[in-house]
Amino acid sequence: MVTGPGRRTDPRGPDGPTAPAGHPVGGAPSTDADPTGGARDSDATGDHGGAWALPRVVVAAPASGHGKTTVATGLLAALRRRGLVVSPHKVGPDYIDPGYHALAAGRPGRNLDPWLVGEERIAPLLRHGAGTPTPADIAVVEGVMGLHDGAVGRRGYASTAHVARLVDAPVLLVLDTTAQGRSAAALALGMAAFDPGVRIGGVILNRVGSPRHESLLRDALAEVGVPVLGAVARAVEVAAPARHLGLVPVAERAPESLAIVAALADLVAATVDLDAVLDLARTAGPLHAPAWDPAAAVGGPAGAGRPVVAVAGGPAFTFSYAETAELLAAAGATVAPFDPLRDPALPAGTRAVVVGGGFPEAYAPQLADNATLRAELADFDGPVVAECAGLLYLGRHLDGVPMCGRLDLAARMTDRLTLGYRDAVAVTGSPLHRPGDPVRGHEFHRTVTDPGHGDRPAWRWDGAEHGFVAGRVHASYLHTHWAGHPHAARRLVEAAAR
Numbered sequence: 001m002v003t004g005p006g007r008r009t010d011p012r013g014p015d016g017p018t019a020p021a022g023h024p025v026g027g028a029p030s031t032d033a034d035p036t037g038g039a040r041d042s043d044a045t046g047d048h049g050g051a052w053a054l055p056r057v058v059v060a061a062p063a064s065g066h067g068k069t070t071v072a073t074g075l076l077a078a079l080r081r082r083g084l085v086v087s088p089h090k091v092g093p094d095y096i097d098p099g100y101h102a103l104a105a106g107r108p109g110r111n112l113d114p115w116l117v118g119e120e121r122i123a124p125l126l127r128h129g130a131g132t133p134t135p136a137d138i139a140v141v142e143g144v145m146g147l148h149d150g151a152v153g154r155r156g157y158a159s160t161a162h163v164a165r166l167v168d169a170p171v172l173l174v175l176d177t178t179a180q181g182r183s184a185a186a187l188a189l190g191m192a193a194f195d196p197g198v199r200i201g202g203v204i205l206n207r208v209g210s211p212r213h214e215s216l217l218r219d220a221l222a223e224v225g226v227p228v229l230g231a232v233a234r235a236v237e238v239a240a241p242a243r244h245l246g247l248v249p250v251a252e253r254a255p256e257s258l259a260i261v262a263a264l265a266d267l268v269a270a271t272v273d274l275d276a277v278l279d280l281a282r283t284a285g286p287l288h289a290p291a292w293d294p295a296a297a298v299g300g301p302a303g304a305g306r307p308v309v310a311v312a313g314g315p316a317f318t319f320s321y322a323e324t325a326e327l328l329a330a331a332g333a334t335v336a337p338f339d340p341l342r343d344p345a346l347p348a349g350t351r352a353v354v355v356g357g358g359f360p361e362a363y364a365p366q367l368a369d370n371a372t373l374r375a376e377l378a379d380f381d382g383p384v385v386a387e388c389a390g391l392l393y394l395g396r397h398l399d400g401v402p403m404c405g406r407l408d409l410a411a412r413m414t415d416r417l418t419l420g421y422r423d424a425v426a427v428t429g430s431p432l433h434r435p436g437d438p439v440r441g442h443e444f445h446r447t448v449t450d451p452g453h454g455d456r457p458a459w460r461w462d463g464a465e466h467g468f469v470a471g472r473v474h475a476s477y478l479h480t481h482w483a484g485h486p487h488a489a490r491r492l493v494e495a496a497a498r
Contacts, residue, residue, distance in 0.1 A: 051286035054130055057201070057277060058091075058164045058171045060143035062191055066176040067206040067232070069097055072142035074268030075277065077104035077261050079138060082274070087129055087136035091163045092144035093442045093479060095319040095357065101142065104261045107133065108322040112141065114166070115151050115158040115421050115440055117484035122166040123289035125323070125483060131291055138281050141169065147191055147198070151421050158421075161198045168285045170201035172229065172277065177217055178207045185220035192226070201280040202229040204272060209234050229280070230272030294323065294330035297486035301332030307351035307496035314339030316367060317389055319357030319479070327482050327489035328354075333496065340393065344372045352383045352431070352496035355390030357479055361413055361447065364401040367393065377404045383431035383495040386475035388445055391468070394475055395449065407468055407475060409449045419444045422478060424459040424466075430474040431495035432488045439485055441478040 059072040072088075079086045088101030088109040093116060098109025110129040112122050130136040143160030150159030164171050173191060177184050184205070192200040203226055208214045214231045221228050268274075309328050311320070317340065325335045336347035341363060346353065360367055368374070377384070377394070384394070384406070392398050395409040403411075421442050426433035433439065439459075458467025458476040467476025472495065482489050 051288050052127065052131075053286045054127070054136065054139055054284070055278065055281035056126075056130075056139040056141065056167065056169045056284045057281040058141045058143055058160060058167075058169045059174060060147040060160045060164070060171045061174045061176075062187055063146040063149075067174045067204075068142050069100065070206070070232070070264060071172070071174050071204055071230075071268065071272070072097075072140055073100045073104045073261060074264035075140050075272070075274075076101055077265030078269040078272070078274060079140075079278075080105055081265055081269070084137040085134060087139040089126060089129060089139060089141040090144070091141060091160045092158070093444070093481070094144065095321075097142060099318065100257065100261060101140075103257055104265070105140075110322055111481065112163050112167070113158060113481065114162060116442070116481035119157075119162070119166055121292060121483060122163060123168075123287060124292035126167050127287050127289060127291040128293070129322075138278065139169075141167065143171075147171065147173070148194060156195070161195050164199075165195075165197045167287070170199045170280050170283055172280065173200050173203045174206055175203050176207050177205050177213070178209070178234065181213075181216050182220040184217050185224045185226065188221060188226045189224045200226060201283065202227040202276065204229055205231040207234040208232065227276070229276045230268070232267065232271045292483065294326040294486070297483065298327055298331040298490045300330070302490050302493040303332060303497050305497060306332055306334040307493060308336050308347055308349040309333040309352045309354060309493065309496055310336050310338050310347050310350040312340055312353070312355040312390065312393075313337045314341050315358075316341055316360050316363040317356055317358035317393075319387075319389065321481050321483070323481070323483045324354070324356075324489070327486050328493060331490045331493040333493045340370060340373055341366050342370070344370065346373070346376055346380070350380075350382065352492055353377065353380060353385070354492075355384070355386045355393055357388040357390070357444075360389045360392050360398060360403075364398050364403075367403065368401045374402070374404045378406050380406075381472070383472040383492060384474070385432055385492060386473070387479050388443075388477050391449065391475040391477060392447060394473065398447075406473060407454075407470060409451060409454075409468070411447050411449045413447055415446070417444075417446050418477070422459075422461045424461040424478060426458065427460050427465060428456040428458060428469040430458065430469045431472055431492050432474050433485075433491070437485070437487075439478075439480055441480040443477050444479065445477055 059068050061068050076086050076088050086105045088105040090098045090111050093113050101109035130139045148156050148159050148161045150156045175184050188203055205217050208231050218228050328335050386394050392411045394404050394406040395411050396405050397410045399412050424439050426437040429435050453465045454468035456469040457465035458469050
């Protein structure tokens with residue numbers, strides 16, 4: 001199993017909001033955007049028109065810590081070794097697991113989160129991801145938390161079970177069998193019966209203590225008619241490095257991460273019946289939803305020319321959804337990655353900057369050493385969008401270490417974890433949003449800023465103001481998924497072109 005302290009935090013609560021019934025489209029749509037949210041017809045190979053019989057399976061568990069990431073990442077890598085094209089997906093807002101998935105699959109890991117993008121986009125986004133850049137032979141979706149755990153107060157909304165229903169996929173249940181015997185069968189049966197709309201197609205036994213223990217578990221599950229598709233011994237462990245917000249991202253430890261993924265592939269290939277998993281995945285019904293299309297979502301290019309939008313990356317800024325760059329490109333931008341740790345300047349011709357989430361606190365001295373880039377960002381007169389780590393980087397100091405100084409704030413690490421889904425409303429007009437635009441996002445950080453928000457705040461939620469809008473800068477702790485409000489990408493490209 002993948003291990004690491006602090007990894008199993010709950011991004012949904014306990015301080016997540018209770019949302020109103022239904023799911024509004026995130027943000028007011030652009031007048032030029034496709035009102036369907038960017039869906040288009042796709043074919044049986046995922047590209048143009050018709051149903052697609054895409055084999056797919058959802059890897060879930062009764063709770064966090066049972067071994068979902070071990071199984072999902074190992075499955076992706078083991079199936080790829082067989083020569084299959086595998087499409088990796090993750091339920092929820094997690095940025096780190098998709099990095100390991102991408103390394104295992106050789107293509108971007110993509111998130112499926114009904115809270116962030118709306119349930120109407122989940123199947124289209126799955127189809128888009130499974131069809132890009134080439135049609136996949138199988139999609140593997142790793143769940144989040146327990147199978148039925150979702151947004152607080154919403155009866156399973158945005159849970160793994162919710163997503164499994166939306167994409168019509170069977171569930172492969174991972175069970176931590178430590179100190180369990182026949183009760184494991186009762187647990188599997190209860191998980192299956194709790195929601196008749198979710199089909200448990202089989203289980204993988206994790207942390208099995210001995211051959212006798214495995215035999216007892218298999219016999220018990222046979223009694224209730226739940227197939228066992230694999231068994232992983234308790235003594236087998238694959239350790240991934242961790243830090244205060246979970247596993248260390250792949251981009252930070254590439255050689256170690258490659259070794260971890262290879263070890264997981266070996267583990268799953270040796271302990272899981274891959275043919276049975278493929279057979280289970282083939283029982284998924286055809287995907288009828290048309291694939292999500294970034295060009296339709298943003299309404300096409302936002303004008304003549306292709307302004308350069310620089311997007312921060314590298315080890316300090318690893319938190320980004322694949323659809324962000326796709327939407328910017330579809331809106332007419334030239335997307336240019338840069339690494340604030342190593343690049344002394346922004347990409348040539350940069351007209352706008354996006355600095356997403358990550359771990360600047362782990363790299364503060366190195367970020368400070370890149371003084372020329374910090375100075376350029378402090379004086380940059382184009383639009384700048386910053387989320388969480390980007391907010392800290394734009395401030396004056398982070399734990400006393402100098403940052404860009406673009407925003408008049410100081411940030412510091414604390415012992416308190418702030419996390420949860422947020423139902424936000426834009427307060428101040430910016431390159432991303434109009435005042436009053438509703439946006440759903442999530443927070444996940446252990447830092448605080450002084451002050452907590454600016455004179456022109458970015459957002460309001462739960463009766464309080466949050467974030468900063470200063471000139472053409474929009475910065476806050478709120479992580480958002482632009483597929484849920486694609487007008488943000490179009491507005492940013494329009495602002496960059498001016």
